[in-house]
Amino acid sequence: MQPRHLGESLAPLVERLVRSYLADRRTQYIDREYLPSRARTDQICDLLLELTYPGIIGRRGLTRHNISYHVGELLPRLWEMLTEEVQQCLCHAAECDGRPTDACEERAVDMATRFVERIPDVRAMLNDDVQAHYDGDPAATNLAEIILAYPGLLAITIHRYAHELYQLNVPLLPRLMSEHAHYLTGIDIHPGARIGRSFCIDHGSGVVIGETTEIGDNVKLYQGVTLGALSFPKDERGRILRGYKRHPTVGHNVTLYANAIILGGDTVIGDGAVVGGSVFLTKSVAPGHQVSIPPPLLRVRPPKPPSDPGRVTPEEFAADYVI
Template identity: 60%
Template sequence: MNTIKQIEKTAKELMPLYTAGDADLPDRPLWEHPELDQVIEALRLLFDVLFPGRHIPEPADFKTFFINQLENAAETLQQEIEKALPFRWMGAADLHEKRPEIDNLYLVSTEIVNRFLDALPAIRTLLIEDVKAAYNGDPAALSYAEVKLAYPGLVAITSHRIAHELYKLEVPLIPRIMSEYTHSLTGIDIHPGATIGEGFFIDHGTGVVIGETCHIGNHVKLYQGVTLGAKSFPLDEHGRPIKHIQRHPTVEDDVIVYANSTILGGDTVIGHGTVVAGNVFLMQSTPAGSLVTRIDGGVTIKTRETPICGAGI
């Protein structure tokens, strides 16, 4: 068989494997969806607003720079959010809830963008505290500029704070596209649904996983390889995971979790000021001020008598 005939045969066999229509089905082609490149471009534009100078030289006029960047970001975001919004109700059957269709996608997407833009000063305020946390939390950091230019944890939390705001505004698809793009860059996987307080620092970062329903307090520090994940989750009568329930841990203020530790479960609360040593597997809550260690294959939780600094556990 020559190549032309093989192509015709393959095309004929492929055709029945794609379903047309508006339903969000496993075999539906991805004709109508946000453009990946445009979502990433919007993320880049927003990075330049939040950390001016990372990608472009100093402008002659700061206000004009902000206006131009925000206009470009807003236009790009609005177009992609408009494409994403129908997925609110297209997936509703799987979520067991009926979401009303939107009559005017342009107006709703524009309102979402305006609300998102209104949140940017608060995001910037949080990121300043994240920069401080990285500088103060790592003796290898010799300047704030080094943190802003070279630390993957800061890239990850910046992307997350952008994606999380869009997630709160119930924008489908786009927050997850942003987070997975950043995951590919940094090796840090933060679901956009996770709630993270101020002064957050991920040291080194590679292999960190933070699940959708995590609640992380202020001034929390994680090292590489940490997983804040779910236990086995309940299924509905169709055998599908039940959505929108607390599946991931709560980590209170001033907690340190060292490298390659795994903390699982929506009912697991890591108390204020707890230190979790490296290579710990934990599925239970800890009192405030605990020290959690792994000894002889088991986990020991005891009250921490003195502060622990650095990575010396």
């Protein structure tokens, strides 16, 4: 419907909507200045992917003769965009707290510089993640397929960079990056989660990894795994307490199969343990142990000839099973 079709109702409707904005400040940002951009955050993620996987994501036809030019063109763009968004985030936090914003620009320059200097080290970890996905999936044909097509690898890539910003105490931007990955892949990794080397998420959809989760080296997760909080303690006013360990610790060389749910900050999955599909855990597992649930009891019977060859009753059609 075009605005002209609203006729005389347009002005009153605009007035009502604006009045609703001003009546409750919780879901608007009017008369305030600083806020990061989701669109710019997505562009930062795209630049990081292109810098991380040259010749595979982004520009093709790169050679050893032009790669330096290519990186020399991308890095300043990333740094400038990142500096601006980090400054917006720092100023936003200061504005919300009623603090001055004078030092935000200088801090943003320092944080963005320290971040881009970490890219080679993050790439080294991601190389191991790519290899872990390839080694763990017999359906994979080559490493480029992993990088181009595997949602687990995409989510891990963005997480590792978001985690670097989280470690630098950049507000809000790491979470925007992780939610961008969540939107693209269905994999929800909080940027605060600490994840070791050679990490693999197979299939990926529905995986949730909470903020205070700690994961060791050579860990593999399947779809639907949740590493979550058991409960949320509250203060005397009923507000959720923050800043304490709420999520599990997973040791080295652990495998967590599909839809396993592991909850609680005191829960530790020991080195070499295996947690089977659909297991629900709130207690620790000793190193090297396997945890599984009994398979359902199934009863299967062959089809019966219908009493009336021309008509099959619902009872005769339905499967006979026991769980």
